Amino acid sequence: MGVLRDKHIVLGISGSIAAYKAAVLTRLLVRQGAEVQIVITPAGKEFITPITLSALSSRPVISEFFSGQDGTWNSHVDIGLWADAMVIAPATASTIGKMAHGVADNMLLTTYLSMKAPVFVAPAMDLDMFAHPSTTDNLDLLAQRGNFIIEPQSGELASHLIGKGRMEEPEGIVAVLEEFFSSTLDYEGKRVVITAGPTHEAIDPVRFIGNHSTGRMGIALADELVRRGAHVDLILGPSALKPSDAVHVERVTTAEEMLRATEAVIDTADIAIFAAAVADYRPRIKHTEKIKREHETELDLELVRNPDIAATLGARKRPDQFFVGFALESNAGVDEAKRKMQAKGFNAIVLNSLQDSGAGFGHETNKVTIFDQEGSIEAYELKSKDAVARDIASFIIKRLG
Ligand code: C5P
Numbered sequence: 001m002g003v004l005r006d007k008h009i010v011l012g013i014s015g016s017i018a019a020y021k022a023a024v025l026t027r028l029l030v031r032q033g034a035e036v037q038i039v040i041t042p043a044g045k046e047f048i049t050p051i052t053l054s055a056l057s058s059r060p061v062i063s064e065f066f067s068g069q070d071g072t073w074n075s076h077v078d079i080g081l082w083a084d085a086m087v088i089a090p091a092t093a094s095t096i097g098k099m100a101h102g103v104a105d106n107m108l109l110t111t112y113l114s115m116k117a118p119v120f121v122a123p124a125m126d127l128d129m130f131a132h133p134s135t136t137d138n139l140d141l142l143a144q145r146g147n148f149i150i151e152p153q154s155g156e157l158a159s160h161l162i163g164k165g166r167m168e169e170p171e172g173i174v175a176v177l178e179e180f181f182s183s184t185l186d187y188e189g190k191r192v193v194i195t196a197g198p199t200h201e202a203i204d205p206v207r208f209i210g211n212h213s214t215g216r217m218g219i220a221l222a223d224e225l226v227r228r229g230a231h232v233d234l235i236l237g238p239s240a241l242k243p244s245d246a247v248h249v250e251r252v253t254t255a256e257e258m259l260r261a262t263e264a265v266i267d268t269a270d271i272a273i274f275a276a277a278v279a280d281y282r283p284r285i286k287h288t289e290k291i292k293r294e295h296e297t298e299l300d301l302e303l304v305r306n307p308d309i310a311a312t313l314g315a316r317k318r319p320d321q322f323f324v325g326f327a328l329e330s331n332a333g334v335d336e337a338k339r340k341m342q343a344k345g346f347n348a349i350v351l352n353s354l355q356d357s358g359a360g361f362g363h364e365t366n367k368v369t370i371f372d373q374e375g376s377i378e379a380y381e382l383k384s385k386d387a388v389a390r391d392i393a394s395f396i397i398k399r400l401g
Helices: 019-031 050-057 076-082 093-101 107-114 127-131 133-144 170-185 216-227 255-266 309-314 334-343 385-400
Strands: 008-013 035-040 085-091 119-123 153-156 162-166 191-196 231-236 248-251 271-274 281-283 303-305 322-329 348-353 368-372 377-379
Touching: 008 019, 008 076, 008 107, 019 035, 019 050, 019 085, 019 170, 035 050, 035 076, 035 107, 076 107, 085 093, 085 107, 085 170, 093 107, 093 119, 093 133, 119 133, 119 170, 127 133, 127 162, 191 216, 191 255, 216 231, 216 385, 231 255, 255 309, 271 309, 271 385, 309 322, 322 334, 322 385, 334 348, 334 368, 348 385, 368 385
Parallel strands: 008 035, 008 085, 085 119, 191 231, 191 271, 231 248, 271 322, 322 348
Antiparallel strands: 153 162, 281 303, 348 368, 368 377
């Protein structure tokens, strides 16, 4: 058996004639050793019955938010965490539109919106619907956000018209998944330590100094690397986001805690990626009681330097370790990024410029340039942070040979 063995695949089926192909797709995936959880839209059930699909997948088919039998909640959140990949086949124009615009009016769409794993979309529709600007714009948007579009074929459609819109055959969809999962085991046996998120430095029990980092980029890297076979220790500052279950997460609050937690695992690492936005200073005194406004007309905060985690650990990096840093610069930044790479002992540095609209803190997208000690420079387009994580992962593994 190949790379799909034991993979958890969520198969989303929407209402198209091509839904009959989902039965064959399920059979092929199960034959490859994958576990298939089917989620079907109400319209999908008009085209193929859940009984056929549950028999083929050996699992109950999910369609409603609550089970009709006993009222238990079908947790789209749990399915999102369980999955190694989601495939939406067939994806109708309506489902594609709802995916692009966050319309969560059925179980397939809530599952999609909660999905942590990569999503593959196999459109199926009439040629004019496929060519319509709404559809092409929606598919572009989904691709930009890191979803994989499995292009439909040209041929005879259910309408008997000839054109592009025939869903890719089940064998073709399986081949796409196999290629995806086989290219993704290039980190097998590698141990990676990642720092991510902001740090919070307490002023008193209710106030802190922090920054706008969400941790999104570092978490996207952690998710990507575990998917590609790495063991990842993620040292994560205060972030509302949740990495996939396979990532080993150590939650910390302050820069000093982040340094200690990173020091504890750094010797085990083949690769370290310093993606955290560490607060450079912390208050010298952490007040134990909330500072009362009535007692002060002005408040002087004395700040002391926080440890530079990357520089501290970079100084004692072993030659067999590969360290990568980030530089977020508000002006041109290339020289500054290169200076930081030298100063902190990085093998490579990822520069994201605050000047690029859509890049940096809080955005779903990022635009990066990567430099390394050998003098190579790779500049990438504006992409989803998941797609940027794939680029960074490929850059690093290539340098490691
Ligand atoms: O000096 P600057 O903060 O721009 O450097 C950015 C790089 O150094 C990032 O990789 C960041 O994670 C790391 N860094 C760190 N500890 C600090 C400050 C920055 O690890 N205190």
